[in-house]
Amino acid sequence: MQILNSSTLFLLTILLxxxxxxxxxxxxxxxxGQLACVQLDETGKAHVSKEFTDCSGLLYLxxxxxxxYSLHGSEEEIEKIKQSSKSRMGYRxxxxxxGKSEGHERAWHLYTPSLDLEDSSTKTTVTGLVLCVFPxxxxxxxxxxxxxxxxxxxxxxxxxxxxxxxxxxxxxGTLEDIVEIEKNPKKENITLEGTLRAxxxxxxxxxx
Ligand SMILES: [Zn+2]
Numbered sequence: 001m002q003i004l005n006s007s008t009l010f011l012l013t014i015l016l017x018x019x020x021x022x023x024x025x026x027x028x029x030x031x032x033g034q035l036a037c038v039q040l041d042e043t044g045k046a047h048v049s050k051e052f053t054d055c056s057g058l059l060y061l062x063x064x065x066x067x068x069y070s071l072h073g074s075e076e077e078i079e080k081i082k083q084s085s086k087s088r089m090g091y092r093x094x095x096x097x098x099g100k101s102e103g104h105e106r107a108w109h110l111y112t113p114s115l116d117l118e119d120s121s122t123k124t125t126v127t128g129l130v131l132c133v134f135p136x137x138x139x140x141x142x143x144x145x146x147x148x149x150x151x152x153x154x155x156x157x158x159x160x161x162x163x164x165x166x167x168x169x170x171x172x173g174t175l176e177d178i179v180e181i182e183k184n185p186k187k188e189n190i191t192l193e194g195t196l197r198a199x200x201x202x203x204x205x206x207x208x
Contacts, residue, residue: 034140
């Protein structure tokens, strides 16, 4: 049974890789994976859920391609994606999402095709707690964690900032800028300068 499962998965992976390689010739690509929502409870603690009707925080796509993406799109598109992420008869098929990806292994973002990124020319500062988001590709899930050490030597992972105002923003920026945040042993009360992008369905803070 185990052998059968492994070989089925192997064939499925080959098939998906082929689909992905065709899609990558275009600007818009297909990314497959499981969806998880990270949101804050009343006490400000970050929680992950795979079964959700609403997500007031950030959506993450744990990609079959091995990348962890924060997901951003128009409110209409995000709503449709959330509806399609229900498990059926106890089994959850990976989603197949169309979009544009941007970033690097420490900050991948996936944008749905019609997302109009807001004008990001206005610089602003945000202050808050930086959390690491580790992917679990086997479970198709994510684990937010407050690191009390530099996290630049940990496996590649994503980050978000939980601001003093109670918002959560996925962090984006050049690899150098992200690694600089990771090298800082302090993750609390951090002030970052940059621009705010995307929308209510999932904000991005682009560190500059
Ligand atoms: Zn980290």
